[in-house]
Amino acid sequence: MKQRLITALNAAAVFVALLAIWQIILRAFKVPPYMLPSPWAVARAATRRFPLLLNASFLTAEEAGGGLVASILAGVLIALIFAQSRWVRRMLYPYTILLQTVPIVAIAPLILMWVGAGTAAVTLIAFIISLAPIIANTTQGLISVEENLVHLFLMHNASPTQLLFKLRLPHAMPSLFVGIRIASGISVIGAITGELYAGSSRVGEGGLGYSILYASSQLQTDYLFALVLAATALGFSFFFLIMFVEWYFLHRWHESARTPEAE
Amino acid sequence: MIDAWSASQVEFVGVTKSYKGRIVLDATNLRVAKGEFVTMIGPSGCGKSTVLKLISGLTTPSSGTVRVGNLSPKEARPTISYIFQDATLLPWRPVRQNVGLGLELDGVSRARRMEKTSSLLQLVGLEQVASAYPRELSGGMKMRVSIARALATTPQLLLMDEPFAALDEMSRDRLNEELLRLRDEQNWTAVFVTHSVAEAVFLSTRIVVLAPNPGRIHADLSVELPFPRTAVLRETPEFEALVGQVSHSLREAIAR
Numbered sequence: 001m002k003q004r005l006i007t008a009l010n011a012a013a014v015f016v017a018l019l020a021i022w023q024i025i026l027r028a029f030k031v032p033p034y035m036l037p038s039p040w041a042v043a044r045a046a047t048r049r050f051p052l053l054l055n056a057s058f059l060t061a062e063e064a065g066g067g068l069v070a071s072i073l074a075g076v077l078i079a080l081i082f083a084q085s086r087w088v089r090r091m092l093y094p095y096t097i098l099l100q101t102v103p104i105v106a107i108a109p110l111i112l113m114w115v116g117a118g119t120a121a122v123t124l125i126a127f128i129i130s131l132a133p134i135i136a137n138t139t140q141g142l143i144s145v146e147e148n149l150v151h152l153f154l155m156h157n158a159s160p161t162q163l164l165f166k167l168r169l170p171h172a173m174p175s176l177f178v179g180i181r182i183a184s185g186i187s188v189i190g191a192i193t194g195e196l197y198a199g200s201s202r203v204g205e206g207g208l209g210y211s212i213l214y215a216s217s218q219l220q221t222d223y224l225f226a227l228v229l230a231a232t233a234l235g236f237s238f239f240f241l242i243m244f245v246e247w248y249f250l251h252r253w254h255e256s257a258r259t260p261e262a263e
Numbered sequence: 264m265i266d267a268w269s270a271s272q273v274e275f276v277g278v279t280k281s282y283k284g285r286i287v288l289d290a291t292n293l294r295v296a297k298g299e300f301v302t303m304i305g306p307s308g309c310g311k312s313t314v315l316k317l318i319s320g321l322t323t324p325s326s327g328t329v330r331v332g333n334l335s336p337k338e339a340r341p342t343i344s345y346i347f348q349d350a351t352l353l354p355w356r357p358v359r360q361n362v363g364l365g366l367e368l369d370g371v372s373r374a375r376r377m378e379k380t381s382s383l384l385q386l387v388g389l390e391q392v393a394s395a396y397p398r399e400l401s402g403g404m405k406m407r408v409s410i411a412r413a414l415a416t417t418p419q420l421l422l423m424d425e426p427f428a429a430l431d432e433m434s435r436d437r438l439n440e441e442l443l444r445l446r447d448e449q450n451w452t453a454v455f456v457t458h459s460v461a462e463a464v465f466l467s468t469r470i471v472v473l474a475p476n477p478g479r480i481h482a483d484l485s486v487e488l489p490f491p492r493t494a495v496l497r498e499t500p501e502f503e504a505l506v507g508q509v510s511h512s513l514r515e516a517i518a519r
Contacts, residue, residue, distance in 0.1 A: 155344070
């Protein structure tokens, strides 16, 4: 408990120091507020427009979260197909790499064209960007089951369904969570990038990406900063939410999910 | 209805197994009668693990026939349990659910499983850790869970592939003694694979020494030590003599 308090105090001290350096740079170089607003200005902008900020964050969270959940469902299904045979993997795996390497910024306009501006397009972009790590990690988990464990099941003439639900899927859980953790971060990035292109059908109301674009065009740099901080906070909360879910499912049996103190 | 006597008898007639152009087991005849504890011993590459895989039907012979009782290996599977070199526990299941895995796969009811796993946990001395997860157990305890899981389905034939190889000598000796105690109570036939001569002599009623390249039977020695066998047996001259005899045969098998 005391250890935790000290850790928290240290983190807080770093935060205060950063704010101080920020303020010093502003004074020393006489930076105009539209280039770099003061921490207080950012805080003021955030509180003044808090409902708007919150709305934008929730919208982006919905889009990123929707894309992430869809990518988990689709990714696990695709991984199950991949796990069927080496032949299927050889044939289809290059396309998942394609999924991973295609620059999201480049396909965003295309998706906008196909789906139309708005939440659906942004969710789709978040989905596409999150899919590859889920597929890759889950497939790895499904196929890396020890041979003797498979033999054990075969000795009981286990059905393919039993093999899947009692052996392969639980065995793949830790890998699946690695995939979800990676995907959770990039789903937020994907949603914000998507919003830059396909953000809103109504002026002034949209997710974080759209609002960032809007604030920068209006030179509202203080609000822009507040939005960037909100985006960071959103990524953080996604990550920690996933960490918690992972801990909940794995901590009893898997090494990766022990409490940090135990390490 | 499977006749209990014939179901636990293993018969190899002219069994050859080649794998990737190499003969792993060459024209082998072998018979294991009910109640025997037969140990396969030999250097690596002599096909001793292959013998177990053939009996269980996890691999099929290139030529010759393998019968378990009057059945093919695959048909006989419900009467066979296999214990692997590592404990092969499912890490996401607590001990009790691991012990009950075989019963669960066989479709045994929850209530019956509970009853059966309780008695087995007690038999191997693991009642206190029934709800612990495998990662919380020592190597010896994990192996005990593995043994309990194998015995839960009341097998007539127990196949063991170097089950204690990864353990320290003290745990290994203790588990050897325990295995014989379980055999006393449960009456299964055993085919055991090991690298350790002392372990082979302590456990077996018969030791089959295998020679490598190609894998074949070099010698078939019976172990006439009386049961019940306890830790003190290891200090007797008879035991020492048999260890010497088997070691000698093993050296011959490698030299030839």
